[in-house]
Amino acid sequence: MQSFEWVDAKSVAEAASLLAATSAQAPVVAKAGGLDLLDLMKERIVRPSRVVNLKSISSLGERTLDNSGLRLGTLVTLAQIERDAGIRSHYRALAEAASHAATPQVRNAATIGGNLLQRSRCWYFRNEHFHQVAEADHSEHQYHAIFDNSETVMVHASTPATALVAYDASVHLTRSDGSSQSVLLSEFLLPPSMQRDRDTAIADGEVLTHVSVPAITAGTRCAYFKQTERDSYDWPICDVAVVLQMSGDTIAAAKIVLGWVAPTPRRALASEELLVGRRVDESLASAAAAAAVRSATPLAKNAYKVDVLAAVIKRTILTAR
Ligand SMILES: Cc1cc2nc3c(=O)[nH]c(=O)nc-3n(C[C@H](O)[C@H](O)[C@H](O)COP(=O)(O)OP(=O)(O)OC[C@H]3O[C@@H](n4cnc5c(N)ncnc54)[C@H](O)[C@@H]3O)c2cc1C
Structure with missing residues (x-):
């Protein structure tokens, strides 16, 4: 692994401005739980020169559930979603999805933001020796797409995303100038691609701050x-x-x-x-x-x-x- 600089971000604005400075020569990446990022770095698929740690921004770990719905800070872990009694009673499908993702150890570290932003698990994509294989040559496709598979056969990795899309969830993104936008999760997730360096519509310099889910109605x-x-x-x-x-x-x-x-x-x-x-x-x-x-x-x-x-x-x- 090549060496890189580590920065503990103090605020969303600082993180966004550090991420905005990314370039092909000196890539800058965010780190939440670090599970997917480290996998990609170990396979030399991502080679950052600077890693911006978001876990130093405690406000990103807050969650609320009230009459207006559910708000999950990006650093809320899958384990917290799994164990939250309010989420389990109001958003059972989400609690179930979180509790069936990965292992207890992974769920303790994996954040909801990082989970939605993780890359495809396609084995051609994940292995540095096969990383450049053309998508048309993904012939070991036992776990790949059975719908909409003419452009790519890879599938999006996040399983909590399945439940969150069913609840009409949105993601919220903030830039270094303080501007922000909300995007429906169903539009934010993009078909995985060997050519792009992300499987979502997040742009350079944007921090995913939280996920919001509309209130559940009676019945x-x-x-x-x-x-x-x-x-x-x-x-x-x-x-x-x-x-x-x-x-x-x-x-x-x-x-x-x-x-x-x-x-x-x-x-x-x-x-x-x-x-x-x-x-x-x-x-x-x-x-x-x-x-x-x-x-x-x-x-x-x-x-x-x-x-x-x-x-x-x-x-x-x-x-x-
Ligand atoms: C054994 C095993 C089994 C697994 N099974 C499942 C499963 O069944 N279902 C499932 O969904 N997942 C599964 N996973 C994947 C795991 O859940 C993800 O790797 C994890 O959720 C990623 O979250 P993280 O916080 O570690 O993200 P990180 O690795 O820190 O980040 C992921 C990506 O998002 C970027 N990023 C993170 N946060 C932000 C932010 N706030 N703003 C901007 N960019 C950001 C990072 O730069 C990186 O590119 C499994 C993993 C393992 C090891």
Whole structure:
């Protein structure tokens, strides 16, 4: 690993201004929990000359839950989300997603901001010896996309993102001049690319300060399920978040989001339409699952994901009910 300078940022403004000074010759990167960053540095995929530590800015670790919704400072860890009783009772799908990500050790260090900004887990991308392999040559694509896969077959890595997109979450970004913007998470996450140096719409010099989630209304039911190959910690074959707005026994509105099956978390719009105005039972959940996978375009080695996904969608809808 090449040597680099370490700076403990004292404020968001200072961090943003240090990050704005990045260049191809002297890359500057932010560090939150450091889990993904260190992996990328060890594989020589990221070679910073300066690392800006955000953990020295304590205000970025604050979280609030009130009538206006949930606000998670970027440094809130997955373990804190998992254990927060308020989040678990109001945003169960998010608490479940956080608690099924990675291992307890990782969740203690991994921050929600860093989690959303992590790069794809595609093994061609992650290994320095294969890092430059053209996307068309990603022939070992067992875990890759089964939807929207004509441009890239890589999938976005974050699993909490699946739940957060289902809740219409936004991310908030601040620049060194103090200006800031909010972006819907569904628009912030970009299809992973070997050519770009990020899988999100964050720009040089921007600090992700917090994630906000709209308030949950009465009658909301939600569930999250992550399907892995083995029972101990693992990356998903797919994950699914379902948020149902109930009016009595009838579904008034539905959000179904599919993770790890497309380059970014994907709304299952056909299934959502099918659910509205109906009461949930096994046959409706099966029909909604079938509608979701109808447009799948699996690759030679990942057709199995279509059946797994359909089963997980059905299970998650029934659990939400
Ligand atoms: C064994 C294992 C299993 C895992 N399983 C899962 C899983 O199932 N689901 C899942 O989602 N993840 C999983 N992960 C990934 C892990 O959750 C992420 O690596 C972690 O969440 C990244 O967060 P971090 O705080 O360490 O980010 P960092 O590594 O510090 O940062 C990640 C990126 O974001 C940038 N950055 C961080 N914060 C900011 C900010 N506030 N503003 C601007 N830029 C910023 C950094 O420069 C870096 O590029 C797993 C990891 C391991 C090791």
